[in-house]
Amino acid sequence: MTDSSENKAADKSLSGAGRSRRDMLKFGSIATLGAVLGGGALLGHATPVSAQAAGKAELRPSDPLNILIVNYDGGTLLDFAGPSEIFHRLPNTNVRYASLNGGNVTLEFGVVYGNTERLADIDKTDLILVPGGSNLSAPMQPEYQAQIRRLAESAKHVTSVCNGSLVLAATGILNGKRSACHWAFVNKLSEYGAIPVPDRFVEDDNGRFMSGGGVTAGIDFALRVAAKLRGQQAAEFTQLVIEYDPAPPFHSGHPRDARPEIVAMVDKQLPGASRGLARIPGVR
Template identity: 40%
Template sequence: MAAPLRFGILMFPDLMQLDLAGPAEVFGAVPGAELHLLWKTREPVANSAGWRMVPTTTFADCPPLDVVCVPGGRGQVGLMDDDATLDFLRRASAGARFTTSVCTGSLVLGAAGLLRGYRAACHWMSRDQLALLGAIPVAERVVRDRDRITGGGVTAGIDFGLTVVAELCGPEAAKLVQLGIEYDPAPPFAAGSPEGAGPDLVAQAEARAKGRQEQRWAATRKAAERLA
């Protein structure tokens, strides 16, 4: 009997729940897959919406993974110089078939030194920060560069997850998962990207996120100094 595919998704305080839930739903639909939600302890952590989620595996107990995935969210800023998390990601990545992320999770991979020379995606507001960490920012919903697969902001996690499953199990397996979760998006507005939203909405979104983005830039610059 073939060994099960093992997916590990980082779980941390103040993560964006949908960054994790989209890929988790896709990965968990792979027959026989093992899905590990990873943190330092098994104590519940509060996501950015304020409700609690429970890790299933600690860094210390985590088995070898086929896929290691880092979601994003406000808590990503604190992970940029969290040695325990960055060291775990380096160890897990060394044995994984794919090292991956969703949204601003790519900045955490970058802070761990795992995206140097790789093309990578990120949330549109933070994409340019990847260059400080040695990565090549790409304005695409999902980016694969060798054994790195990165997704854009938040909802791109489902597209990203299906891409990972297709790489591991083939396109037909990914299509079955897509059909099972009825992923057939038809948004009511064409405002899901800066290009579609237009300059006025983009300016409003950037103003609303100004404080958080200043913190994120500061954390990225500090991580870049550490890498140097």
């Protein structure tokens, strides 16, 4: 074979691979998948959560799953963008977004997220997810709290990412329950009657309550939720489709790994962070 014909063959192979990948991304999650802390503990090594066993999923493929993500002004985009990327790819799963008044919400850094439903218009949901934010003033208001509490009380699964667990805890729904939170705020959970656990993923009551740590932990959290509800194969399939293969350039994602001077920088910006007691607008 000549160099020219070899190159053409290679180009054809690459083109085919590209089409295959696009097809998988487009159809895989639907057709293919449907077929087939105390302060001392904060800086120490958190107890690792064992991988989800390849056991029976809680739901059958034919069982619908309704997920509601609560949005609010001051929320953090990645807290719910990561989980939603996974949830949308699960079979027979409907993901909705809602805020107190519906319409647009202005997230952290001025990002406008639009067309949310009105919380009061939603009768119930199977799973409610409350993400965190840099300002919790909105979801800590009585009107927001009442709607979140109403939906959480009837939901099969009550979940949060980052300091969204503080919002849930403030409703009273996490009283006596173990919960994760961003490391800088985790110990404030006890002020609302919850039990702070400095892990990246935490569950209580056999998974009725599930929570993820700070921001990026939402992806790990969502994969564990997916494995529990739809099975490990569905979770692994989704992880591969989105190429979730983390290889961070620095080991600085948690105070147990970060250099002391970096932890000190965060403490300066968020006093009390290294004790898990940083203050945030909206939280007493």
